[in-house]
Structure formats: structure tokens, C-alpha cells
């Protein structure tokens with residue numbers, strides 16, 4: 001189903017780490033909105049269409065709780081748009097367009113992994129771990145708890161929420177503050193898994209894709225790009241793949257890693 005534009009009330013907007021905030025909005029149930037799936041994103045706007053920045057901000061779904069009626073996002077405050085998102089108060093209204101993009105096909109991943117706990121590795125880097133929470137929840141609900149590998153510069157954030165839906169969690173930090181002192185790709189052994197799913201900095205995902213290709217393990221990567229429309233109309237987010245030009249916002253953001261990095 002295609003993306004829908006709607007307004008939603010902000011029920012939480014808190015800082016959880018330096019420059020990292022979590023925002024939750026009330027999901028307008030009963031209005032026929034398509035439920036978001038892991039890996040999809042919304043275009044968020046907390047300012048008028050005649051105000052700067054001109055473009056809405058694409059932010060991945062961090063979590064979706066249909067029973068509690070909330071949709072949440074984790075975002076890094078690093079520019080005018082995200083500073084304006086940070087200033088939104090509980091009770092205020094946000095403009096959203098979505099869900100956008102293809103997202104992860106969880107049933108297909110579960111089938112490919114044989115529906116076993118520990119058969120899938122999920123690899124995140126920094127704020128790229130944000131979309132992986134809903135992915136891990138959906139995999140766990142399908143009886144396929146993944147092993148999470150995540151890399152951070154320094155102190156990790158938001159990992160406690162992953163505990164109930166992961167078979168294991170391994171952390172690597174550039175500073176050595178927590179876990180392995182080094183890159184997350186140095187502790188990942190893709191040959192132990194049926195499939196690897198990744199989201200984070202391009203250099204990290206390229207490394208993950210290379211490791212997977214070396215042992216013939218399928219890998220899906222969720223890409224991030226600057227986006228204007230988020231709907232496949234402006235072609236501003238085009239990326240070059242082995243099978244031609246694709247838009248990250250509509251054809252992706254989830255791609256076969258070998259199509260993008262191979």
C-alpha cells in the first residue's frame with residue numbers, strides 16, 4: 001500500500017544519549033493507515049511548508065506497537081531539521097508521510113533461515129541500529145531470534161530494548177569503552193549464519209557485504225540517503241546497482257548487498 005500523509009500527536013520526545021533522541025507518536029489507529037514494517041521509514045516534519053528546512057526528514061521506524069498505539073523513532077540531532085524535531089514538545093502535532101520504502105521481508109528471511117533462533121545475524125552501526133529493533137522484534141515473534149552485532153564510536157545506546165528479542169548481543173566500540181575494542185566487522189563470522197542483515201555507515205555495510213560474499217552467505221543492507229520526496233518521484237536518492245539505477249526511497253532502502261556493494 002502506498003504512503004499516506006497524516007498528523008500525529010507526539011507522546012514522547014526525550015534524549016537518551018548525547019545527540020540521540022527517541023520520539024514516539026500516537027498511531028492513529030482506525031484510520032486505515034498501512035502498518036509499518038521493519039526497515040520502512042517516514043518523512044517527518046515539525047515545521048510549516050513555507051519554513052526551512054525545505055525538505056522533511058526521512059527517519060526509519062525504530063519501533064511500532066499496535067497494541068499500545070505508538071510508533072517510535074530514534075534520531076540523531078545533527079542539522080536544522082533534526083534540531084527542530086528535538087524542540088517538539090509532548091502533546092504537539094507532527095506531520096508524517098509514510099510508511100515509505102520496501103522494508104525487510106521478514107517472512108522470507110525466516111523461511112531462508114529455516115525459522116531457527118540464532119540463524120540470522122543483524123549488524124548495526126551507530127544510529128543505524130535504530131531500525132533494527134523492530135526487525136529483531138518481528139524475527140523473534142516468528143521464532144527466529146537473531147544474534148545482534150553492533151558497533152558504536154563510544155558508549156552504546158538503546159541496547160536494553162534488544163535484550164528480549166535477540167539470541168545474543170555482541171558490541172564493538174572504536175574507543176574500547178564497551179565490548180570489543182575495534183570494528184564490528186572484526187567480530188562477525190557470517191559463515192555461522194544462514195543470512196546477515198545490516199544497517200549503518202556505508203563503509204561498515206560494505207565490509208559486512210564483503211565478508212558475506214566471501215563465504216556465500218546472503219546479505220541484505222538497508223541504505224541511507226538524503227531524500228527530497230521519499231516517494232520515488234524526484235530521483236534525488238538514486239543509487240547505482242548491478243541491475244541498474246534504483247531509488248533508495250522506493251526500490252529500497254533494503255537491497256541485496258551484492259547488488260549494491262558487489
Ligand code: FES
Pocket residue numbers: 226227228229230231232233234235236237238247248249250
Ligand atoms: Fe525522491 Fe527518492 S527521495 S526519489
